Amino acid sequence: MDSGPDVPSFLAPDAPLAVLTRGYLTALLDGDQHQASTLILDAVATGVPITDIYLYVFQPAQYEVGRLWATHDISVAQAHYCTAATQVVMSKLYPHIFAVAGQDGTLVATCVAGDLHEIGNRMVADFFEMDGWDTHYLGANTPVADVVTAVIDRKADVLAISVTISAYLPEVSALIKAVRARADCSTVAVLVGGRPFNSTPGLWQQVGADGTAADAQAAVKLANRFRDRRPSS
Numbered sequence: 654m655d656s657g658p659d660v661p662s663f664l665a666p667d668a669p670l671a672v673l674t675r676g677y678l679t680a681l682l683d684g685d686q687h688q689a690s691t692l693i694l695d696a697v698a699t700g701v702p703i704t705d706i707y708l709y710v711f712q713p714a715q716y717e718v719g720r721l722w723a724t725h726d727i728s729v730a731q732a733h734y735c736t737a738a739t740q741v742v743m744s745k746l747y748p749h750i751f752a753v754a755g756q757d758g759t760l761v762a763t764c765v766a767g768d769l770h771e772i773g774n775r776m777v778a779d780f781f782e783m784d785g786w787d788t789h790y791l792g793a794n795t796p797v798a799d800v801v802t803a804v805i806d807r808k809a810d811v812l813a814i815s816v817t818i819s820a821y822l823p824e825v826s827a828l829i830k831a832v833r834a835r836a837d838c839s840t841v842a843v844l845v846g847g848r849p850f851n852s853t854p855g856l857w858q859q860v861g862a863d864g865t866a867a868d869a870q871a872a873v874k875l876a877n878r879f880r881d882r883r884p885s886s
């Protein structure tokens with residue numbers, strides 16, 4: 654549960670990069686995407702790892718945007734602006750993210766049909782890319798048959814499925830079932846993640862996945878364990 658008047662702020666004063674995160678969100682809520690972007694690019698230039706920017710700035714800022722939207726402290730337009738601006742700022746970091754050649758495994762990442770929340774799995778895919786994986790991020794709202802085709806075409810080692818709204822959990826199960834039904838997908842490890850899995854332990858098993866992880870960093874660690882366990886061909 655992370656909405657409603659009783660939910661505390663996601664911007665804890667003692668959190669890593671707390672000052673940067675507050676400055677970043679304040680700039681966005683002021684409608685100043687340029688200032689928000691400058692804060693992030695300056696931090697990266699001084700050596701703050703992009704993984705920290707993702708986990709300690711973008712993620713809590715987005716959660717805080719959701720909380721402020723739910724408490725009616727910001728408008729829908731402000732919330733949408735913050736999200737769109739964060740996607741722009743993330744894209745400015747891609748020259749750093751895609752600097753690593755992808756040879757350590759292949760990832761296909763997708764959100765299920767109907768679910769429009771795409772930033773979480775984008776972050777997951779970017780963490781894999783920074784870890785040396787070859788990544789294929791399909792974005793939001795991808796039909797089942799097309800995801801299965803992508804898994805086969807890309808010879809994916811891992812399929813990362815993200816869902817935010819619990820109503821779309823049946824789509825997760827349906828997608829996993831479709832992947833499992835294909836002999837040519839038999840070696841792919843299926844990871845699931847997002848809000849419902851973070852709030853309900855064991856849910857990942859109910860949808861037929863091989864595992865889950867709470868955030869992008871933990872997702873890469875888990876995937877590396879799956880990859881390292883695979884017999885070499």
Ligand code: B12
Binds near residue numbers: 711715844
């Ligand atoms: C931005 C946003 C939107 C945008 C999304 C745009 C976009 N391009 O992504 C828009 C405006 C479309 C939207 C729409 C809706 N939203 Co919305 N949204 C959000 C918001 C503010 C931020 C989401 C986000 O970017 N999070 C940041 C990322 C980094 O976090 P994350 O997704 O948790 O991802 C991390 C982990 O979960 C994990 N992870 C994620 N995926 C995966 C996958 C794998 C395999 C693994 C291992 C790990 C993993 O790693 C990620 C990185 O560390 C959230 C607030 C929140 N608390 O999340 C509300 C929120 C999710 N939305 C909510 C709601 C209600 C809606 C709507 C129903 C509103 C409406 N009435 O229309 C619609 C539903 C639309 C739909 N069909 O999907 C509620 C959900 C409440 C609930 N109980 O389900 C929230 C929580 C807001 C709130 N406080 O109430 N939303």
